[in-house]
Amino acid sequence: MADRIQVLIVDDIPETRDHLAKLLGFEPDIEVIGTAASGAEAIEQAIRLLPDVVLMDINMPDMDGIAATERLSAQVPGAAVVMMSVQGEADYLRRSMLAGAREFLVKPFSSDELTASIRQVYSREREKAGRTAVREAARAQDPTVEGQVVAVFSPKGGVGRTTIAVNLAVAAAAELGKKVTLVDGSFQFGDVAVLLNLNPKDKSMAELAPELEQGEDPESVETYTQTHSSGIQVLLAPPSPEMAELITPAGVKRVIEILRGHNELVVIDCAAWFNDTLLAILDQADVVLTILTLEITSIKNTRLFLEVAEQLGYSHKIRLVLNRADTTLGIRVADVEHSIGRKVDHTIVSDGRAVVYALNRGVPFVLSNRESQVSQDVFRLAASIVGNRDSHDEDDHKGQKGKSLFAWR
């Protein structure tokens, strides 16, 4: 059978390797193509055998599973790692995900959990490869893209800017097939790398902005961004807060101009305070998604921001997004609207379980939990932003256009 899932088992204990191989031997769609007893052997075997999935033990003498996964991600990117560990602690999980593992299994696990993880990882990787191919074909047909820039802002911290920016960018790429770059514009304390499981030590805005400001070759932008498994490009924040000083408003402006030319959608996760780099972002943005929650402080600050925005001439690009909308909090949406003197444009439901689970796994909920209400709300937001653009020249009713995009429902 040509399209069986090819699995490499890596564990230093021979009995464990045999046991796993036996378990998987019962599955008609899975084939164990090799086993390895150490990290070094795993890399050798993976280069030779090109497995679809690598079952990797985290604790091994010499090179441990995390180091081996890091090397595998670089050398055999097509092999998706499922990490196995006796420890289920968040730190292990996080380090594994940062190294590039796609799934995490805590020992002892059942045979069903094992096979479900392998199948899920495999089908996610296949879908991803398919989507990239479709997108490349679309771009080849129409290379003249001039992207839309969406700044995700709030005048108060901790209201969900990063959560929304990340999931919006991924939804626009994965569901709507758009070419998307996500920028971590929270230059001092950016969280995007954590939510997407990317290595924060790689190149960032701190290298790109000064380079572009000095008029360097704009073609070089993609050497500063990282590709996330969902297909989006990500321009990270600097790895340490003091490096944020290297980023000037002029540099930010150039970065956005260049990214706009290379993408259909540029999503920027902004910081929560006003300074000149933030203003450079808001100036460039076509849409400022302003996030608020049902808390009195958030509502008050939003009202103040709307006043400033009016003075700065931004009012027309603001869209209000009420995050963590929950009817049990004692404040109703109508009260909010009354208080700020404006309609809320979008709401996103509160779902701590889905959101925090996704955060801790480093996999956006729009990928791992598509059916949840919170994902559906983000899909709707993405469709409304991208859809509005698409319908500019069409004599199409806005609502109808929105509906026709809900193909995932």
Ligand SMILES: Nc1ncnc2c1ncn2[C@@H]1O[C@H](COP(=O)(O)OP(=O)(O)OP(=O)(O)O)[C@@H](O)[C@H]1O
């Ligand atoms: N719709 C939601 N439902 C439940 N929890 C949410 C939702 N949106 C965000 N959260 C949670 O709220 C917290 C803050 O979210 P997030 O980090 O995205 O906010 P932020 O505005 O980017 O914060 P910061 O000011 O630190 O950059 C996180 O713990 C996140 O998991």
Ligand SMILES: [Mg+2]
């Ligand atoms: Mg944030």
